[in-house]
Amino acid sequence: MMVTTEIEQEIRNFLVQTFLFGDAAKLRNDEPLLGRVIDSHGVVETVVFLQERFSITVEDEEVVSDNLDSVDRMVSLVSRKLSRN
Secondary structure, three states, X not given: OOOHHHHHHHHHHHHHHHHOOOOHXXXXXXXXXXXXXXXXXXXXXXXXXXXXXXXXXXXXXXXXXXXXXXXXXXXXXXXXXXXXX
């Protein structure tokens, strides 16, 4: 099973490359992402990434800001999902 730091790094790399054009300095782990870094299309892209990269299923009701609005929240979602497997 992946440790939290590995999950965090994978998510950060995806966000930096996909939405921030490689500028990692603009991304803090606790910073709100929705509407600032990720738009509605980006949410779909992010959910697809999380599902494919970590072999998890993100249910429709889980696609909410509590799970996706920061790197920390995404790490928490993935960690919870992986611990259930």
